[in-house]
Amino acid sequence: MINSSLKQLASMLQAKKISSVELTQSFLTRITQYNPSINAYIALDEGKTLAQAKAADVRIAAGNATALTGIPLAQKDIFCAQGWQTTCGSKMLANFIAPYDAHVITQFDQAGAVNLGKTNMDEFAMGSSNETSYFGGVKNPWSFDHVPGGSSGGSAAAVAARLCAAATGTDTGGSIRQPASLCGLTGLKPSYGVVSRYGMIAFASSLDQAGPMAKSAEDCALMMNVMAGFDERDSTSLQRDKEDYSRELNKPQTDQPLLGLKIGLPKEFFAEGLDASVAQVITAAIDVYKKLGAQIIDISLPNTGLSIPVYYVLAPAEASSNLSRYDGVRYGHRAAEYTDLNDMYNKSRAEGFGAEVKRRILIGTYVLSAGYYDAYYLKAQQIRRLIAQDFIEAFKQCDVIMGPAAPSTAFKAGEKVDDPVAMYLQDIYTISTNLAGLPGMSLPAGFAQAKDGPALPVGLQIIGNYFDEARMLNVAHQYQQVTDWHQQMPDLKRA
Ligand code: GLN
Numbered sequence: 026m027i028n029s030s031l032k033q034l035a036s037m038l039q040a041k042k043i044s045s046v047e048l049t050q051s052f053l054t055r056i057t058q059y060n061p062s063i064n065a066y067i068a069l070d071e072g073k074t075l076a077q078a079k080a081a082d083v084r085i086a087a088g089n090a091t092a093l094t095g096i097p098l099a100q101k102d103i104f105c106a107q108g109w110q111t112t113c114g115s116k117m118l119a120n121f122i123a124p125y126d127a128h129v130i131t132q133f134d135q136a137g138a139v140n141l142g143k144t145n146m147d148e149f150a151m152g153s154s155n156e157t158s159y160f161g162g163v164k165n166p167w168s169f170d171h172v173p174g175g176s177s178g179g180s181a182a183a184v185a186a187r188l189c190a191a192a193t194g195t196d197t198g199g200s201i202r203q204p205a206s207l208c209g210l211t212g213l214k215p216s217y218g219v220v221s222r223y224g225m226i227a228f229a230s231s232l233d234q235a236g237p238m239a240k241s242a243e244d245c246a247l248m249m250n251v252m253a254g255f256d257e258r259d260s261t262s263l264q265r266d267k268e269d270y271s272r273e274l275n276k277p278q279t280d281q282p283l284l285g286l287k288i289g290l291p292k293e294f295f296a297e298g299l300d301a302s303v304a305q306v307i308t309a310a311i312d313v314y315k316k317l318g319a320q321i322i323d324i325s326l327p328n329t330g331l332s333i334p335v336y337y338v339l340a341p342a343e344a345s346s347n348l349s350r351y352d353g354v355r356y357g358h359r360a361a362e363y364t365d366l367n368d369m370y371n372k373s374r375a376e377g378f379g380a381e382v383k384r385r386i387l388i389g390t391y392v393l394s395a396g397y398y399d400a401y402y403l404k405a406q407q408i409r410r411l412i413a414q415d416f417i418e419a420f421k422q423c424d425v426i427m428g429p430a431a432p433s434t435a436f437k438a439g440e441k442v443d444d445p446v447a448m449y450l451q452d453i454y455t456i457s458t459n460l461a462g463l464p465g466m467s468l469p470a471g472f473a474q475a476k477d478g479p480a481l482p483v484g485l486q487i488i489g490n491y492f493d494e495a496r497m498l499n500v501a502h503q504y505q506q507v508t509d510w511h512q513q514m515p516d517l518k519r520a
Pocket of ligand 1: 150151152153175176195196197198199200201228340452
């Protein structure tokens with residue numbers, strides 16, 4: 026049951042083979058058993074969770090269940106959920122109980138889904154290994170010596186360890202796709218503006234986007250059906266008609282369901298820096314796509330190599346502004362002792378933020394300062410436009426773009442903590458998508474042998490054109506019809 030798809034769970038619930046309370050309880054039992062070692066969840070509240078499950082059972086009995094009614098999900102701790110501790114992985118918000126629901130939380134509540142708890146994450150979503158969390162690192166369920174990726178590392182580990190049916194994540198530069206890749210999941214970062222950011226704690230507002238992290242593309246589509254949609258409380262939420270993200274999945278199957286699909290392979294994604302064992306897995310996945318009828322086209326994204334430096338100007342700039350609200354007065358931790366107002370600000374922020382967050386605030390303040398704005402911030406904005414333009418050109422030649430989601434499999438905990446640049450390079454294949462506002466996803470494509478350890482998951486990335494999520498989900502789904510990487514589960518007793 027823990028490995029069932031959302032669709033299978035929904036039909037078991039609706040056929041009354043199992044109740045939501047029983048299903049929820051079985052996940053809670055696994056959480057009690059495994060969370061102390063994995064640390065995927067940082068807030069649990071059995072009372073609240075089971076009350077939602079009971080309400081779901083009543084709704085199912087009344088015959089007005091939705092596709093997700095009664096299904097237990099995990100929520101990244103970046104989403105405000107009324108009455109729940111909501112920390113964003115930071116000491117700054119360690120005592121914050123959200124007084125309202127994020128749009129995403131409201132949508133899941135209205136669908137009747139059950140909230141199992143809040144998942145661990147890098148502090149303010151800054152990181153690629155979950156090691157910047159104030160609440161400690163998260164273990165990769167495939168190998169406890171390795172990181173799960175970040176910043177949505179808790180959600181990724183919770184799905185991989187089957188401590189929930191599916192979870193939410195957010196992706197500013199790769200934080201859904203990179204942990205999905207490292208933990209063997211399917212994760213989608215939608216086009217910018219498709220999912221409302223209302224009540225989602227801001228990191229870099231022009232890049233942040235929420236999305237599903239699940240076992241399969243089919244599950245992601247069902248999650249998207251709930252998460253996506255216009256919300257007037259987010260000024261960047263797009264006014265588009267509600268769409269059914271599963272619509273392409275349910276067409277009659279043929280031998281070559283992707284006949285005519287043009288897949289672009291950017292040469293920049295297969296150059297130096299890509300682990301050879303990861304490249305091998307990606308090449309094998311592309312071969313599967315050829316069998317499914319797709320046509321492969323070599324493309325180039327010439328400016329994509331600049332995406333890391335551009336991101337590390339723009340994201341810190343936006344973060345330094347977004348994080349100015351945590352001053353110990355309006356929001357956040359307040360130092361116990363101080364001499365005057367400035368001293369209180371200084372001490373509260375010095376105590377409340379961790380090292381990576383401080384590094385970003387310093388960089389961001391610097392690149393926005395009067396003497397440097399033109400040289401850094403403005404320049405980065407101009408290059409951002411060129412990076413987006415590369416994709417616009419590429420999509421004249423192909424329907425989707427494929428490549429690796431991350432340059433390597435999961436690395437060992439502690440391996441990159443003292444080398445921020447090495448950590449930043451984890452997102453070399455994902456960041457350009459956020460800069461362009463495009464949708465991107467990662468799906469499990471096999472395993473590669475780590476240098477000195479076990480075989481670990483590898484993610485294939487699919488990048489689509491604006492608002493082409495339904496097609497991307499189908500492209501992933503067709504692969505998952507002929508492979509079973511997405512169904513493989515880690516052995517937690519041996520991890
Ligand atoms: N790893 C990137 C960073 O540290 C991206 C994080 C994210 O997508 N939230 O900023």
